[in-house]
Amino acid sequence: MKIVSTIADTRAAIRATKRQGKTIGFVPTMGALHAGHISLVRAAKARCDYVAVSIFVNPTQFGPSEDLAGYPRTFDADCEKLISEKVDLLFAPSVEEMYPAGASTSVIAEGISERLDGHSRPGHFRGVTTVVAKLFHILDPNVAFFGQKDAAQAAIIQRMVRDLAFPVEIVVCPIVRESDGLALSSRNVYLSAAERKQALVLSRALREVETRWRAGERDSARLIEIARKVLLSEPEVRLDYIEIVDPASLEAIANISQPALVAVAAFVGSTRLIDNLLLG
Secondary structure (H helix, E strand, C coil), X not given: CEEECCHHHHHHHHHHHHHCCXXXXXXXXXXXXXXXXXXXXXXHHHHCXXXXXXXXXXXXXXXXXXXXXXXXXXXXXXXXXXXHCCCCEEECCCHHHHCCCCCCCCCCCCCHHHCCHHHHCCCHHHHHHHHHHHHHHHHCCCEXXXXXXXXXXXXXHHHHHHHHCCCCEEEEECCCECCCCCECCHHHHHCCHHHHHHHHHHHHHHHHHHHHHHCCCCEHHHHHHHHHHHHCCCXXXXXXXXXXXXXXXXXXXXXXXXXXXXXXXXXXXXXXXXXXXXXX
């Protein structure tokens, strides 16, 4: 695996690869890799000739009171995992490489970026779309792979790609869960043993919504109330939001007569977790 830290070296490696007629699959990450990330790498290897991964903890998507400084950084272990998966290139830039002094340009998907996590974390998705646009510009992938766990992020990136005519296909891969249902997240390492058990209420609430939907319930307000009752069974878990939205636009759906995304965010202790499922 070739490890590069500069834009110039990355572009040179990508140009050489494209001259050989190879297709490039790209997996952007912030490191602290787990089985969910590895599933994206394997999907990229199955689709593409050459797989590039980025590790960059992007400061512009963190709010002033969020966990940028403490975000888990496990670079050596991450490299070992990527080498074992036979990844071709790892792009691991510094903040200064990605955001040169005086950088003032952002990419914003208006409207959609203010929904779900965008409402709870103002400016978060502006940071996401800006850095992903830069990464697409640097790595010029044919296909980019994202996880369904970050469903709002995936929808916003798909909107950005459509609106700005990026020549890249976006593939969204299924959520990877622990055997007890907990969605894998780099932030799970923050949880104590008690908090990890409490965190299972997120997936329980989603499963209860799915059960009621399969039984014929289509009213979003009633399904949301069902989920709230499950979430209230863990008094130490503080709900941020539970919403039922269109998977592409992230706009709220009153009655489920079409595919729908049920998305939840909650604080377990001081750790904010997200989860979701698709209905239909």
